[in-house]
Amino acid sequence: MAFATIANMQKSQEKGVLLLEKALEMDKMEATFGFRGDSNISEESTTRGLSEIENGTKEPEDKVFTEVENEIAPPDGGWGWAVCFAAFMTNFTVSGIICSNGIVLLALIDLYNESVSKTSLVGAIISGASMFGGPFVLLLVLFKASHRQIMMVGGVVSAAAAVASTFAPNIETLIFTYGVLAGMSLAMNFFAANIILGFYFTKKRALALGIANSGSGSGNFLLSYLTERSISFYGIRGTFFLIGGLLLNLTVYGALCRPLKPISKQSSSSSENQQTSTHEKRNIAFKSEDGSKERQDKETASSCQSVNEGTDVQKIEKERVSVSQVLSLYCDKTIFKNKLFGLLAVIFLLWSVGDSMSIYLPAYADSVGLSRSEGALVISVVGFTSTISQIVVGFLADVVHIPISNLLCISLIGMVVTIASVPHCQSFAALAATAAAFSTSYNFGVALRIAMVAAVFGVENMSSGFSLISILMGIGYSVFPIGTGVVYDATRSFSIVFYAYSAIVSLAAILSFGLVYAQRKGQFVE
Template sequence: MTKITRVSLASPPDGGWGWMIVAGCFLVTICTRAVTRCISIFFVEFQTYFAQDYSQTAWIHSIADCMTMLCGLGFALCYSPAIAMVGKYFSRRKALAYGIAMSGSGIGTFILAPVVQLLIEQFSWRGALLILGGFVLNLCVCGALMRPITLKEDRSVPEKNHDGESQKEDCKQASPYSPLTKEWTETRLCCSLQQEYGFLLMSDFIVLAVSVLFMAYGCSPLFVYLVPYALSVGVSHHQAAFLMSILGVIDIVGNITFGWLTDRRCLKNYRYACYLFAVALDGLCYLCLPVLQSFPLLVPFSCTFGYFDGAYVTLIPVVTAEMVGTSSLSSALGVIYFLHAVPYLVSPPIAGWLVDTTGSYTAAFLLCGFAMVFSSILLGFARIVKRMKRTQVPFLVKDSEPKLHLWTNGSVAYSVARELDQKDEESLAKVRTACNLT
């Protein structure tokens, strides 16, 4: 087998082979996220064939999305590593690179939605799934494009002290089963885990993780129920599939334009706020959806929701990288996408249960909308609190400075601190003694 050469660089190249990594990630998102979204088109076919209600049929899409984010199975082995690789190769153009890479989801949805509808009509849903399975095999080609890279910050490890070096030498000479070897191994393992997953203790990351749970709950059901909802309000099958295509193509525009805009100097420092803005607007779109009951009204909805869906999906890796750094990006993204799993698993069945119980999509869509708006509000509130603490720090430092008082001895004035530690008090006593002598 060909030996893999790991490229070693001081900083991300922001180009070169990195564009091939972007192309590989682009194809990965087509073969994973776009194919998963197209299950919405199969929804009515599954419901009819298996004679099941909404909540039961929704488990098909939920389990596929959940396993992609939860394990190292199937799509998950391609999706998370491909996204992390883009972050390794880009720094200055990171948002643009992610915008292009993540636009594969929108392009794939735009192309596959009508194609899948035609495949179902020509070959039934079973034949359409077989053809999609063959298309997904292109993930092997995407994997062949991934070339490992080692950056300067990845190689930077804390310098070992003399005791650490001597302990390492002793471990080399000791038996592999000796207590010394075991202790050294455990220490190294703890240090490695602390370095790799230390971001889990960061307050910013914890808040982001909690907000992701609500955001993921809201974003998933639309791709399951948009087509059934459109059919329920009198839209034809081809028009309903076309709504998914519109959603996909505008998703592309959101991916690329938002990535390009947030790379500009005027917005580069406001990526966090742009992410909040995009999530909140998608939530507001959800809240308006129950009153949109015709194809001409659903088209603007698909455009708006698709654009801001592409926007915040592009910014998730960027915001995460700003919080944890490039060296921990792969692990942090793994945690973030892992947190998507549970909401992805339960939100479509819960929405289906609400539809079965109420006989309407209104409750399901409103719940999803409020979840996304709350996700944005939570992050915004956390950022405001953090900034307030930062502004209070200078005042606290100023207030905590030792108060000065003045006393005189002849024509000489001395200013000393009111609160001093033991060492400073001794120095002060010496000064006073010298003053008395003079």
């Protein structure tokens, strides 16, 4: 009699568990798809189906849906090409404006009649901000800002800053409006556009990023000359107003970068897994005489709600992961323990002096008697060769299989020679040819930055390593132009400036032989 009673209790408990599972499954379907499924299934038919499975007269289904997951599926095309166009135009605008700093410098000296060192702060800060903007964008994303919002806000702020620069009464105001505000806003757009583009593609990601990055060279080639033409017709104040209109288009490009919506995906498991799960739930139910079954019901219902809607706990966990990721960009002990970190950091800090060349080449062209339009064409030549050189270095590294440390060393030696040759160029043809050779050598390093970081620190530490290197390069972009201005104000000679540049890069070239030795000895991670 006791055994019969226990058997009846077990059947009742199994029946209750089965009905609970069916109700929860209907709740899932209603929350996810808007309907509860077949609600006409009776209790008897459900019990009969279970008994048939247990007796072996009915085969269980091969697949059953157990949970709902939200995933972001890159379209690899479609609207992604609109985002690719937005990233191309963003790179075109941002890089073109930054590359025009040397042309703007001459106009600002004429307008405010300030020293070269003080006036160069405008271009130095806007160039440095291009490296400092990445971590700032990560922080905004941490606080739940979408890349679309970041780009649209950045476009509005940068346009307002450029228009405000039209009315700047002195160079100090211009440093804040055009240097700080516009610089940080441009960095927001630049990093956000290139990051969200990666989310839209997987198989075609390299193609999409290649198309987007070609916008930088195109912008350098066209906007430098157009900026000089605008200054000659409308003056620097009118040009700032036109630049503001150009930057306002960044808001439109940002609007194109709509966030990808997570897709509800039902993951399936085999009937064996479901049977195992059912037996586990039954075992839990047997222990529920003191009310533990009620707690189990609540926990199961809570888990279903967290799958469909997302609980606060999950959100907090995601935020904690994001915080740790942002902190790891600067505090990763693995990076600092690497013996080659200091060597690589110093090399790229010294290498960043090459960015000052684009600022002072137009001024040098003006000092040797060339017209300002010819000086702008020199910068256009630099922009045109930058795109080609990055393709060439990729071919040499991936197809010809030349070690990347060797390529970096060769590029630094090329920079030393070409920079030292600038003071001997007295004609447009000679200066344009030298600038093209310099741009080729310099942009070898641009293309090799991430590859070197990945090789030295490993792919898993690439984000942390490149963030630290970027900060150091940002410091170089900001400091070297100012130091150049101080030297020129003291000597009134660009020859000394370019010889000093050559000496700085020479030190980087000497240090790069250490990387060549380390790679030959197998000290690179990759």
